[in-house]
Amino acid sequence: GAVVSQHPSRVICKSGTSVKIECRSLDFQATTMFWYRQFPKQSLMLMATSNEGSKATYEQGVEKDKFLINHASLTLSTLTVTSAHPEDSSFYICSARDSKDIYNSPLHFGNGTRLTVT
Amino acid sequence: AQSVTQPDIHITVSEGASLELRCNYSYGATPYLFWYVQSPGQGLQLLLKYFSGDTLVQGIKGFEAEFKRSQSSFNLRKPSVHWSDAAEYFCAVGARSGNTPLVFGKGTRLSVIA
Numbered sequence: 001g002a003v004v005s006q007h008p009s010r011v012i013c014k015s016g017t018s019v020k021i022e023c024r025s026l027d028f029q030a031t032t033m034f035w036y037r038q039f040p041k042q043s044l045m046l047m048a049t050s051n052e053g054s055k056a057t058y059e060q061g062v063e064k065d066k067f068l069i070n071h072a073s074l075t076l077s078t079l080t081v082t083s084a085h086p087e088d089s090s091f092y093i094c095s096a097r098d099s100k101d102i103y104n105s106p107l108h109f110g111n112g113t114r115l116t117v118t
Numbered sequence: 119a120q121s122v123t124q125p126d127i128h129i130t131v132s133e134g135a136s137l138e139l140r141c142n143y144s145y146g147a148t149p150y151l152f153w154y155v156q157s158p159g160q161g162l163q164l165l166l167k168y169f170s171g172d173t174l175v176q177g178i179k180g181f182e183a184e185f186k187r188s189q190s191s192f193n194l195r196k197p198s199v200h201w202s203d204a205a206e207y208f209c210a211v212g213a214r215s216g217n218t219p220l221v222f223g224k225g226t227r228l229s230v231i232a
Contacts, residue, residue, distance in 0.1 A: 004161075006161070031217065032217045034219040034220075041227075042224065042225075043208065043222045043223060043224045043225050044162075044208070044222045046219050046221075049219060091159075093161055093162070095162075095219075095220075097217060099217065102216070102217040103214070104169065106150075106152060106164050106167050107152075107164075107212070107219070107220055108164070109154070109161040109162040109163075110161050111160055111161035112159070112160065112161045114159065
């Protein structure tokens, strides 16, 4: 079945540094990927929509200069948390569906990245 | 606007007992409907989905869900719960047009006791 690989699974960084999270579709192409953020014991909130070859679309309240998204190929999207602060600590999950069958394909999720900013 | 309500934050059931997790949605048309399961610290695994056709859909791990248009509901059921089913369950809705994201409910945490 379709697999979305997310890396790293866990990262600890110091305040003020930047962290890059990768999301790859392993056996399908994804022109669009979605980045979600999940706070402890809460639901998933959509942060942004990543579009291959063009700018990402951010949800209201999400700082585009802080959460840089790049979708350089049909199988890779990256989220960079710049100048991280402790309040950015969270669980970040990417998702994608097969671009060749978007009307019948569900969203497949990566295993998430636990970011801790100290 | 799309929204999903999961009225039960936490449910505890005995192993072997039946289970029903409630999900109500608000959407302008008939949406795509999904149930996902999340174990602690993990991503989401798709349990089942409803796109069209038979309103009773079967999923993995013995789960099923029934789409009831008149009630705007998509409740998840399992006849006999196993201890390994303890996890967080999310109901989600999506549009039928284009490559769009899903909107999730707040989730229901399932605990299973012996």
